[in-house]
Amino acid sequence: MHAYDFAAPRSIRSAIDRAGGESAYLAGGTTLVDLMKLEVMTPSRVVDINRLPLKGIRVDGNGLRLGALERMSDVARHPGVRSRYPVVAQALELSASQQLRNMASMGGNLLQRTRCGYFRDTSTPCNKRLPGSGCAALTGENRTHAILGTSDSCVATHPSDVAVALVALDAQVELYGPHGRRSLPLGDFYRLPGNTPHLENHLLPRELITGITVPSLSWARHSGYLKVRDRQSYEFALTSAAVALDVSGGVVREARVAVGGVGTRPWRLPAVEQALVGRRTTEAAYEQAVAHAADGARPLAHNAFKPELLRRTLVRALTTVGEL
C-alpha cells in the first residue's frame, strides 16, 4: 500500500470537489482497502464519504429507496425489505460474512470489483487492472469465471449478489456529480467488458452513487435468491438466481429473472421471463422455460459445467419460489 492523501468531507458537494485525478471514494472499505493492500488499486487520494447524509431506508407505495451508505446488514434486517422484497434481503444475507455486511455499504456493493484471481494478483497480466496487458484467465484457472457477456479481453464475473436481485426488480441508481443529479437503470449502469474491461460502469469522473430505488412491485413478495457455491457460506457464487413470480391458479402471470456468477455484469434473462408467462408452476414447465437461458454462453476450459448449472439453478430457484 502506498502513501495517499485523505479527506473526510461532510457534504456531497465538498466530496465531489475533493475528488478527481487518481482519487477513490471510501465507504465501507471492504473492497477498496483490500485492493489497496494488494496494490491493485493505488489511489493518490482517498475521500471518505461516511460523513455524508446518504442514509435511509424507505419502503412505501412508491417502492423501495436505499441510501447509498446504508450498510448491507441494516438493509437485510429491515422488516419492510424482508417482507416486500425478500429477494433483496436474501441476496444480501448470502453475501460475504456478517462482519463484512456490517461494514459494506449498498453503493459500494454495486461498485465492488471482480474476484478474478488474476485481477487481484499484480504479478499477472490483466486488462481490467492494467489495460492492454492481456488476460491470464483465458488460459489460466477459470472455473469460476463468466460465460455470458465475455470478450477476448476479459472473462471476469461481476461479484455482487444484491445487484442481481436489484436488476431483476428494475432498480435505478441515483447519481450525483459535478454536473448535478441523474439516475440510471441499474441494468444499464454496468458496461460489458468489450475491449475496455477497465471501464465497468457509466459513472462519470467524481460522480457518486447517492441512492438506489426499486419501483413498487406487489408480487415481489413472492421472490427469492438462490446462490450456488462450493462452500455453504462466505464464498462468491458459481451461479445464482434472483427470481420473482406472479402466480395465480398455478400459472405464471409474470416473472422476473436475473442471474449471477455467470455474467460479466448482473445478467437479466428477459427471454426466460417471457417463456415463463402462462406456464404452470411445475418442474417440467420450468425446465422448458429455461432451456435457452445459457444460449450464447462461451464456456472456458474449466467452467464448461456452468451452462448446465445455470439452467439447473434457475429450475431450482423457480421451484423454490413457486412453492411459496
Place this chain on the structure above:
Amino acid sequence: MTSVGTDVDRVDGPEKTTGRARYSADRVLPDMAYAHVVLSTIGKGRIRAMNTDAAAGAPGVLRVYTPFQPLKLYPPPPGYGETYAVLQDRDIRFRGQVIGLVVARTFEQAREAAALVTTEYDAQQPSTSLAAGSPGVTAPDQGQGAPPAKFAVLAPGVTSIDQALAASEVTVQGTYTQGSQHHVAMEPHATVAVWQDGHLTAYCGAQMPQVHAVSLAAQLGVEADRVRVLSPYVGGAFGSRVATWPDIALASAAALDLDRPVKLVLAREQVFTMVGHRPAVSQTVRLGASADGVLNAVSHKSDVAMPMPTVGSWVMVPAQDTSGALYKTPNLAIDQRVVPLDMPPTWAMRGPNEAPGGFAIETAMDELAVSLRMDPLRLRLRNYATTAAGTGRPWSSKHLRECYETGAERFGWSSRPRSGTVDGQWLVGTGMATAIYPAARFPAAVRVRFRDDGTAVVASATADIGTGAVTLLSICGSDALGIPLSRVEPRLGDSALPPGAPAVGSAGAGSTAPVIRSAAQAAITALIDLAVTHPDSPFYGMTADQVRYHDGYLDAGAGRSMGFARLLKLTGTAGVEATANGGPGPEAGQYAFHSFGAHFCEVRGNRFTGEPRVSRFTTVVDIGTVVNAQATRSQIVGSVIFGIGHALLEVDPLEDSGRLAAGNLGDYLVPVNADIPDIDVHWLDIPDTVYSPFGARGVGELATVGSAAAIGNAIHDATGIRVRDLPITLDKLLG
C-alpha cells in the same frame, strides 16, 4: 482425584481468549525494525537484474537485501526443510521464492518499499504437470528403519502382484487424485529476532523448538548453543511449523546485520508459497478378492509431486501406513514414487501420508463392496488384520473391531436406507471408512521442580500448537504429584528447556505423558532425600523409605506430615527438581503401533445443482488412554473438519506457469461453520500399556484419515456417482 480423562479447560484459555497471550508477531521490542519479503514472479529461471533504487530511497527504509546484496545464509541441515539457502544465488526454483528482503522503520514502509523493487528474469518453462511426469521415480528412502518405498509381500508360489490380482475372483481398480493443499494455520508465519552479546533469541512458531534452533543456527552459521527459540503460543501448525522456512533465518540475519531487533510477518499470500504445502498426488489402488469378499491382493501405487532436487526434502509415502497396515491380505505390493517438478516447497500436512493414502484405499474398499454387493462394514470385518503385513508383529493394542461396532450402533448403520434416499430437493446417502495412524513414540525429557510457594513446574521443550499440550503438562503433573491443576506451572515452547517430544506425528502427548510421571517420581525422590538429609527438616535423620509422599505432602506417619512448600521454606531451599528421560524401549521391535478409528457419515447432494453437504458424522477412535476429554474431542472434531475440507473444498491448482492459482484465503476454500454438522465423537479409552506405561497413544491426526473417503462413499451412495478426483465439487455431481 485425578483429572486425567476428564474435561479440563485449557489452562491458557483465558490468555488466548482475552488477547493477553503474546504470539510471535505480538512481540514489540525497543528499536525494532520491520521486514517484508520480495518474491519471484516466474516459475523457473534466473534473475538477470534487480532495481532496488526506489525501494532503498523510500521513506524509512534501512536496507534492501537481494542476491546482489545478500545476507549470508546457509542451507538448513539435510531433512530440515529446503535444500538451498535463500538470496545466495540468482536461480529461481519456483514462483513465490524469496528474492529480496526490505527492512524499514515501520511495517507499512517496508511493505511499500518492497513493492517498488523491480526484477528482470531470464525465464524458463517450469515443469508443473504431475500427470505428464508420471510414473515418477521410486521415492527416496525414509531412513530410520522405515520400510522401503517399494516392496511386495507375496504368498508362497505367487510370483507377482499382477499374478495374484489375475487369480482373484473379483477385482476393482481406481485412480485417485488430489491437488496441492495448504495447512492455512490461523497464525501466519512470523518471527521476531533479537541478538544480545552474540546470542540470538528468535520468537517464532515451532513444532519442535530445539530442532528449530539447530536448523536456524546452521542457516546462520553459528553454534547451536547461541540460538534460543521461544514459541510459547502457536496459532496452529498442522505440519507447517516442523521445518524452518526462510522467514526465520532472514529475520535473524537481518537483525544481526542491522544490530537491532527485526520483525518479519509473512502476508497470507506469501505463506502459500514460502511454507511447504501438501503436494498433489495420484494413487492407483487395485484390489483382488474372492466372491465372498476375502482379500487376496492389495496393490497401491502412488505418484507424488515433489520439488526435487532443488527444494524438497520431506517425501510423502501414502501407502505405507494405510494399505500397508489396514487389512489382512496374502499379497501386498506398494510402489511409492515421486515426480520432480518446479514448484513451491512441499511438506507434511496433518495425516501427511495417511490422509491421501486413506482416501485411496478406503474408497477402493467401498468400490469393492459395491462390486460384491456387500455391506462395506462387513467387508472390512471380513478382512480384519491381527498382525501387521510383512512382519507378522501383533499390534501393541488394537480395538478397531469395537470402533466399528460402537460407531455403527451410534450412527444407526444397520438401519440405514440402502442405496440412498430422497428428502425434498436432496439426495441422501451414507458411507463409512476406517481411520489408521501410526503411533510413534519419541524420546523426551521432562523436568519437574517443587517450589517453596507450593507450586510445581513441569517443563519440557515440546510445543503447544493449539492441541492443548500445555494443559496436558498440567494434567499429568497434577496427576503424578497429587496436587491441584492450579498449583502446576507448565512450561514448553522454549528450546532452552529439557529436550522435549516434537509436536509432530500425533506423538507429543504419548511421548511426554509417561515421562512426566517418571520426572515427578524422580523429583519426589529428591524431595524426600532433602527431607531426610537437611538438618532443618523435621524428617532429618530418617531413612528415605520412612517418608512417604502423597498429594503434595511428606508423611512419616504418626501425624508427622508436612507440605512440600513448608519443607522447602524450613530448609531454605527455593526448589527441588529432577529431570527424567524416556522413550521407546525393546517393545518397539516386537509390536506394530497404530491408532485406529471408524467413520460413519451421511451426506446430502442437491438433486438440481449438486452441492454435497455433510449432514451427519460419527467417529469412534481407539487411541489408548485419554488425558483430556475436552481436548481429545476437539482434536477429533478438528480432524473430521479437515477431512470435510479434504473431501469437498481444498485444492490449489498449479498452473503451467508454476503459479499456485488459489494462493490466498479467498480462493483456497477451507470449511466454514455452515459446512460442519454436529460431529458425534466417541473413544474407547483402553490404555495401551505396551506403547507406554501411561497408555496414551495420541490423537491429533488419526481422524483426518479416512474421513474424506467416508464422505466420498456417502456421496456415491446418494448419487450413484463415484468421484475419484478431490475435491468432490458440485460440477462433478451434475450427472
